[in-house]
Amino acid sequence: MQQLIDEDFLRRLANLRFMARRRKGGRFTGGHVSPRAGMSIEFADYRDYVPGDDLRYVDWNIYGRLERLLVKTFVQELDVPVYFLVDTSASMRLGRPAKAVYASRLALALGYLALRSLDRVGLFPFSSGLGECVPPRHGIAQFSRFLRSLSAIDPHGQTSLTQSVTDFLSQTRECGVVILISDFFGTDDLREPLARLSYRGDDVLAMQILDREDAAPSLSGPVQFQDVETEERTAIAVGPATLEAYRKRFEAFEAGLRREFQSRRIPLFVTTTDRPLEQFIHEDLRAGGVLQ
Numbered sequence: 001m002q003q004l005i006d007e008d009f010l011r012r013l014a015n016l017r018f019m020a021r022r023r024k025g026g027r028f029t030g031g032h033v034s035p036r037a038g039m040s041i042e043f044a045d046y047r048d049y050v051p052g053d054d055l056r057y058v059d060w061n062i063y064g065r066l067e068r069l070l071v072k073t074f075v076q077e078l079d080v081p082v083y084f085l086v087d088t089s090a091s092m093r094l095g096r097p098a099k100a101v102y103a104s105r106l107a108l109a110l111g112y113l114a115l116r117s118l119d120r121v122g123l124f125p126f127s128s129g130l131g132e133c134v135p136p137r138h139g140i141a142q143f144s145r146f147l148r149s150l151s152a153i154d155p156h157g158q159t160s161l162t163q164s165v166t167d168f169l170s171q172t173r174e175c176g177v178v179i180l181i182s183d184f185f186g187t188d189d190l191r192e193p194l195a196r197l198s199y200r201g202d203d204v205l206a207m208q209i210l211d212r213e214d215a216a217p218s219l220s221g222p223v224q225f226q227d228v229e230t231e232e233r234t235a236i237a238v239g240p241a242t243l244e245a246y247r248k249r250f251e252a253f254e255a256g257l258r259r260e261f262q263s264r265r266i267p268l269f270v271t272t273t274d275r276p277l278e279q280f281i282h283e284d285l286r287a288g289g290v291l292q
Contacts, residue, residue, distance in 0.1 A: 004105050004151055010112055012278065016291045018082070018113040046070040081136045081176030082114040082121050083202075085168060089127040091185045092155040095211030095273040102273045103181045103209045104150040109281060110179060111146050113291065115139070122172075123149050126164035127157035133171065159186040165193035175201035183209055190260045198264055205290060206261050208270045215250055215272075217243065 049058060049069035057072045084107045092100035111121045115138065122136030123146055134142075134149050159182075178197055184190075197204050236242065254270075261268040267288055271280045285291045 004101070004147065005108050009109070009278070013109060013113060013281070014116075016113055016281070016286070018110065018117045018119065019289060019292050045073050047073055079119045079138070081172075081174055082111070082119050083124060083136065083168070083172065083176055083178045084111060084122065085124045085126055085164065085178060085180045085182075086150070086153070087127070087159065087182030087184075088125045088131055088153050088155050088157075089159040089186065090156050091159070091183055092209075094213070095209075097273055098155070099183055099209045099211060099273055100153055100155045102271075102277065103207075104153060105277055106207065106209070106280075107179070107181055108147060108150055109277065110285075110290075112143060115143055120176075121146060124164075124168050124171075125149070125153060126159075126161070126168075127155075128160045129163045130167040130171070136172075136176075161187045161190065161193045165196055169196060169200065176203070178202045178204045179207065180204060181207045181209065183214070184257055185214075190257075194260070194264050194266065204264070204266045206266055206268045208257070208268060210270065210272045212272050212274055215247075217246065 046059065046062075047070065049071050053071050059070050059072055062068065062070050086103055086107050088100060092098065092103065095102070107123070111123070114121045118138065120136035120138055121142055123134040125131040125133070132149065134145050137145075161182075194204065258268055267290075269280075269284050269288060269290075271284065281291065
């Protein structure tokens with residue numbers, strides 16, 4: 001795969017911050033506020049003193065005025081695991097640049113911003129099941145692992161989101177933010193995998209990567225099609241009526257995707273490979289609250 005990203009691009013992202021959509025607690029100190037009370041740097045509230053509380057956190061000024069022992073509580077800033085599920089099925093080979101390249105650049109950019117927010121970042125490439133994964137970790141070394149794994153992606157095979165999510169949930173025990181990047185072509189029923197992610201408590205963001213030809217193919221005359229995932233071949237004469245029928249089926253497919261994600265309150269962001277990645281990041285993802 002071609003070079004995914006350069007340092008100038010990352011520097012232009014430096015003013016952005018990755019945001020978790022909900023407040024969740026993780027294991028280490030990080031950049032997202034958790035609603036759990038704990039002893040940290042951000043004051044939350046007071047509660048009554050109970051025997052055994054650390055006297056260092058008693059507010060003696062209030063005691064002097066009210067003769068009441070109150071203990072300061074704080075919110076902890078904890079990390080959030082960010083899981084990238086990136087489609088590597090054969091349909092992602094298509095496009096200029098290939099959808100797989102665009103998806104990898106997007107994952108790398110968002111992974112970089114999540115690592116800057118002190119979150120743990122993990123990569124879970126999938127097609128009919130999970131490929132070689134990068135378990136979620138912190139730090140600059142994790143960015144290098146992320147980059148190497150994304151650069152080595154070779155799209156092939158069919159898509160089974162159900163099996164891939166089953167594998168993903170068996171390999172990860174902690175809920176977090178799941179960023180699902182795919183063209184969603186050839187995916188089986190979305191209801192089961194999305195329901196399983198929601199049941200565990202994961203925050204899911206869906207990002208659909210399309211080629212312009214997916215929505216509006218520029219074809220005419222006798223054409224032989226080959227399904228890149230099943231390798232099935234079909235010969236057809238393409239004319240205005242054929243293109244109009246395709247357009248209606250594609251619009252129905254997209255409407256079905258939107259309904260499925262909306263029913264789970266999962267944001268769906270759609271872009272095409274000929275759209276500058278920076279524009280998609282700055283305009284769509286910032287407006288959608290993924291970045292700040």
